[in-house]
Amino acid sequence: MAELNGQVAVVTGAARGIGEAIAKRLAAMGATVVLTARDAEQLHRVQQQIASAGGKASVHACDLQDAEAVAALGDIVQQQHGRCDILVNNAGIGILGKPLHQMTPAEWDTLMSTNLRAPYLMIRAFAPMMIAASNGHIINVSSLAGRNPLPNGAAYSASKWGLNGLTYSVAEELRPYNVRVSVVAPGSVNTHFGGGGSTGKNPVKKVQPEDVAHVVAMLVTQAPQSFVSEVLIRPTQKP
Ligand code: NAP
Numbered sequence: 503m504a505e506l507n508g509q510v511a512v513v514t515g516a517a518r519g520i521g522e523a524i525a526k527r528l529a530a531m532g533a534t535v536v537l538t539a540r541d542a543e544q545l546h547r548v549q550q551q552i553a554s555a556g557g558k559a560s561v562h563a564c565d566l567q568d569a570e571a572v573a574a575l576g577d578i579v580q581q582q583h584g585r586c587d588i589l590v591n592n593a594g595i596g597i598l599g600k601p602l603h604q605m606t607p608a609e610w611d612t613l614m615s616t617n618l619r620a621p622y623l624m625i626r627a628f629a630p631m632m633i634a635a636s637n638g639h640i641i642n643v644s645s646l647a648g649r650n651p652l653p654n655g656a657a658y659s660a661s662k663w664g665l666n667g668l669t670y671s672v673a674e675e676l677r678p679y680n681v682r683v684s685v686v687a688p689g690s691v692n693t694h695f696g697g698g699g700s701t702g703k704n705p706v707k708k709v710q711p712e713d714v715a716h717v718v719a720m721l722v723t724q725a726p727q728s729f730v731s732e733v734l735i736r737p738t739q740k741p
Pocket residue numbers: 514515516517518519520521538539540541542544564565566567592593594595596616643644645646687688689690691692693694695696697
């Protein structure tokens with residue numbers, strides 16, 4: 503597969519889980535992938551695995567809560583690659599398991615900053631490159647919790663409902679510039695975040711990171727230009 507030869511893809515949260523799977527899939531399709539997250543060691547592990555499989559990736563560790571660092575990431579990609587064809591806003595955290603009234607303001611701020619403000623900062627940094635090129639595709643990783651209530655996860659749910667709203671609005675803003683904006687919304691995925699850990703337990707009931715990567719691959723190659731794509735990903739009840 504070399505559909506993405508010559509293209510540059512930026513993937514946030516690429517140090518593990520869904521972001522790692524998306525990065526590897528896009529690299530296998532020929533894209534040069536810019537890997538970002540805070541943990542440089544894990545990013546280098548992913549980079550080495552991509553290189554071993556014959557792909558291309560660079561590492562730029564960055565805390566997405568830091569507006570200046572995100573802007574600098576945009577500048578680095580502009581300088582090093584001169585383009586960004588695909589941006590996957592995947593990084594996210596969950597503060598789950600307690601009712602909203604027990605959540606601290608600091609926890610609320612961290613969650614919103616990571617799940618909702620960071621995609622804004624990334625779009626702020628990368629949309630100008632796409633607009634200048636009249637080409638691009640932004641894919642935001644939301645959640646089924648962005649379409650349903652999530653008791654004891656109200657802030658997480660609100661952040662993903664917000665991300666859906668952001669997606670639909672920015673899609674309208676960027677459509678005149680030939681930049682697509684899509685959202686994928688998985689159910690429970692077998693990752694560190696989703697409670698699967700590194701052992702991959704309980705794989706039947708959960709979506710796998712590679713399933714989400716598969717949907718992203720479909721979107722970047724097949725999504726119609728004139729629609730906002732929202733793909734809900736949930737496992738079937740039976741294996
Ligand atoms: P994960 O395994 O915990 O990975 C999260 C990634 O985000 C890591 O690479 C982490 O790297 C990065 N990250 C977190 N905070 C960051 C920050 N401040 N700056 C930069 N990078 C940061 O989670 P996952 O399951 O792959 O989830 C990925 C996305 O899918 C999230 O948006 C999540 O809400 C969504 N999702 C997950 C599930 C699920 O069940 N797993 C279901 C629906 C939706 P560092 O810690 O190194 O920074």
